[in-house]
Amino acid sequence: xxxxxxxxxxxxxxxxxxxxxxxxxxxxxxxxxxxxxxxxxxxxxxxxxxxxxxxxxxxxxxxxxxxxxxxxxxxxxxxxxxxxxxxxxxxxxxxxxxxxxxxxxxxxxxxxxxxxxxxxxxxxxxxxxxxxxxxxxxxxxxxxxxxxxxxxxxxxxxxxxxxxxxxxxxxxxxxxxxxxxxxxxxxxxxxxxxxxxxxxxxxxxxxxxxxxxxxxxxxxxxxxxxxxxxxxxxxxxxxxxxxxxxxxxxxxxxxxxxxxxxxxxxxxxxxxxxxxxxxxxxxxxxxxxxxxxxxxxxxxxxxxxxxxxxxxxxx
Amino acid sequence: xxxxxxxxxxxxxxxxxxxxxxxxxxxxxxxxxxxxxxxxxxxxxxxxxxxxxxxxxxxxxxxxxxxxxxxxxxxxxxxxxxxxxxxxxxxxxxxxxxxxxxxxxxxxxxxxxxxxxxxxxxxxxxxxxxxxxxxxxxxxxxxxxxxxxxxxxxxxxxxxxxxxxxxxxxxxxxxxxxxxxxxxxxxxxxxxxxxxxxxxxxxxxxxxxxxxxxxxxxxxxxxxxxxxxxxxxxxxxxxxxxxxxxxxxxxxxxxxxxxxxxxxxxxxxxxxxxxxxxxxxxxxxxxxxxxxxxxxxxxxxxxxxxx
Numbered sequence: 188x189x190x191x192x193x194x195x196x197x198x199x200x201x202x203x204x205x206x207x208x209x210x211x212x213x214x215x216x217x218x219x220x221x222x223x224x225x226x227x228x229x230x231x232x233x234x235x236x237x238x239x240x241x242x243x244x245x246x247x248x249x250x251x252x253x254x255x256x257x258x259x260x261x262x263x264x265x266x267x268x269x270x271x272x273x274x275x276x277x278x279x280x281x282x283x284x285x286x287x288x289x290x291x292x293x294x295x296x297x298x299x300x301x302x303x304x305x306x307x308x309x310x311x312x313x314x315x316x317x318x319x320x321x322x323x324x325x326x327x328x329x330x331x332x333x334x335x336x337x338x339x340x341x342x343x344x345x346x347x348x349x350x351x352x353x354x355x356x357x358x359x360x361x362x363x364x365x366x367x368x369x370x371x372x373x374x375x376x377x378x379x380x381x382x383x384x385x386x387x388x389x390x391x392x393x394x395x396x397x398x399x400x401x402x403x404x405x406x407x408x409x410x411x412x413x414x415x416x417x418x419x420x421x422x423x424x425x426x427x428x429x430x431x432x433x434x435x436x437x438x439x440x441x442x443x444x445x446x447x448x449x450x451x452x453x454x455x456x457x458x459x460x461x462x463x464x465x466x467x468x469x470x471x472x473x474x475x476x477x478x479x480x481x482x483x484x485x486x487x488x489x490x491x492x493x494x495x496x497x498x499x500x501x502x
Numbered sequence: 503x504x505x506x507x508x509x510x511x512x513x514x515x516x517x518x519x520x521x522x523x524x525x526x527x528x529x530x531x532x533x534x535x536x537x538x539x540x541x542x543x544x545x546x547x548x549x550x551x552x553x554x555x556x557x558x559x560x561x562x563x564x565x566x567x568x569x570x571x572x573x574x575x576x577x578x579x580x581x582x583x584x585x586x587x588x589x590x591x592x593x594x595x596x597x598x599x600x601x602x603x604x605x606x607x608x609x610x611x612x613x614x615x616x617x618x619x620x621x622x623x624x625x626x627x628x629x630x631x632x633x634x635x636x637x638x639x640x641x642x643x644x645x646x647x648x649x650x651x652x653x654x655x656x657x658x659x660x661x662x663x664x665x666x667x668x669x670x671x672x673x674x675x676x677x678x679x680x681x682x683x684x685x686x687x688x689x690x691x692x693x694x695x696x697x698x699x700x701x702x703x704x705x706x707x708x709x710x711x712x713x714x715x716x717x718x719x720x721x722x723x724x725x726x727x728x729x730x731x732x733x734x735x736x737x738x739x740x741x742x743x744x745x746x747x748x749x750x751x752x753x754x755x756x757x758x759x760x761x762x763x764x765x766x767x768x769x770x771x772x773x774x775x776x777x778x779x780x781x782x783x784x785x786x787x788x789x790x791x792x793x794x795x796x797x798x799x800x801x802x803x804x805x806x807x808x809x
Contacts, residue, residue, distance in 0.1 A: 237607040239615075290797060293753070294797055297745060297793065298793050300745065301786050304742055308786060312780060314779075424738070431615070467626070472626070475619040476620070476623075479619065483612070
């Protein structure tokens with residue numbers, strides 16, 4: 188059964204990898220799904236500890252703006268830009284995290300919100316540095332100084348994003364099964380008992396927060412390069428809320444849930460923008476409500492339940 | 503008047519009027535949190551619905567050829583209609599199930615997500631009903647004439663806003679401390695289980711408190727509608743501003759919300775005069791500073807950590 192499940196994942200990733208061959212016009216959308224999935228993964232990592240962040244757009248925007256600056260400063264090639272942007276977002280998360288990991292529940296949500304809104308207004312107002320509401324152009328060249336055409340770069344970016352997503356998912360999975368990852372889940376259940384075990388809850392949360400910031404930043408950098416542009420809206424609170432929605436849609440249970448949630452969210456928004464131009468938020472609101480109300484474990488919970496039932500049937 | 507004191511005075515007056523609207527919305531949010539323990543993300547939508555309804559009322563009054571002064575009672579009626587129509591439906595129909603969730607973290611998260619879903623639905627409902635174009639009812643602003651303070655003209659309407667906010671603050675205080683219903687509300691805010699055991703109809707108090715909170719948000723929107731362009735997006739902006747006020751004051755604080763709204767309003771206006779580029783950072787930066795040093799807000803007592 189385990190082998191079947193692993194093979195299935197291989198098939199999903201392989202199938203995703205050949206999609207741009209079958210439908211080249213979808214390459215951009217498929218890259219964006221991966222970028223959003225990384226941000227949703229970042230949010231669902233904090234959800235493991237029972238903490239909702241209404242401010243992760245801060246790190247997403249930080250990654251995208253870092254990519255814009257790196258492209259301008261060095262004309263850096265895309266791999267280095269992605270790595271450095273993710274690192275800058277992680278560094279920002281380290282600084283913010285020193286403060287934020289002291290808070291739980293609503294206060295954690297609100298402090299994240301406050302930080303991201305400060306960043307949003309600064310991005311909007313410091314016109315000379317950030318381009319104000321016009322935002323910045325994000326440019327990236329190919330690998331090792333080898334210039335590529337726009338379609339070549341789009342393809343390269345897609346496969347880089349896919350590789351990054353698979354690596355990130357694998358890493359988070361390993362992390363969640365490590366002692367630090369178990370402690371993270373235990374903080375949600377009974378933080379005080381975690382402390383009695385001699386584990387510093389704040390340190391556990393800080394590690395998770397920095398990892399989470401780096402993941403969101405990586406997503407932001409990928410999206411920034413794919414769009415070729417970044418604007419302050421990427422730091423607005425509704426962007427953060429979107430990530431929370433993706434994480435919840437997918438279900439916080441496992442790393443692939445975040446990507447499934449991002450794919451569903453993006454599919455809904457593209458579909459609804461085409462057919463229901465003015466009421467896509469209404470549809471999304473209803474779907475979120477139904478999931479929170481009737482299926483709190485999300486898509487992943489549904490999928491996992493299916494497998495459990497099949498495994499039970501085998502025995 | 504010295505060169506600094508003049509602008510400072512007029513910034514303060516502008517700030518107080520801005521703070522008055524902010525207070526009305528934030529005190530509703532604080533009331534709902536204080537009683538139901540729900541951080542209502544959809545609160546900004548109640549504000550927006552109040553503003554849109556008031557703008558429509560102004561169009562209706564103009565179309566019917568009624569005397570323009572009818573707009574003032576119409577603003578208040580718009581707020582009441584929105585609050586009474588939306589509040590109970592949202593609380594009874596969409597939020598009641600979350601109160602049964604035992605684990606505190608799971609309950610808070612479900613409520614954040616459910617109210618966010620309601621926010622999304624109400625945002626689109628506004629677009630469907632009122633379309634995408636902004637509404638201006640600025641002429642309602644000038645009906646009451648202007649007052650010159652230190653040579654700078656202020657519409658009397660702005661000054662009236664301050665009066666309304668003060669009246670609401672006093673009325674809330676009297677209603678909460680002086681009436682039986684108010685004492686019920688305070689008791690439920692303190693401990694719903696014990697209140698229920700004492701025979702207080704907790705479920706009904708929840709609905710009443712939520713509806714009053716929604717009316718206050720809609721009142722803020724209705725009263726602000728002549729001073730702004732009523733457009734989609736005003737709700738999502740107002741919700742974060744009122745979060746800031748409530749976080750600074752401390753969740754559930756009513757008089758504190760008034761002080762925090764004044765601080766943000768005046769701070770914002772002074773920044774508009776002296777560092778215009780940074781004025782919109784003020785509310786969030788203040789919120790951040792307060793949360794760092796006093797995580798439960800300026801006026802709330804720190805909670806003992808429950809094991």
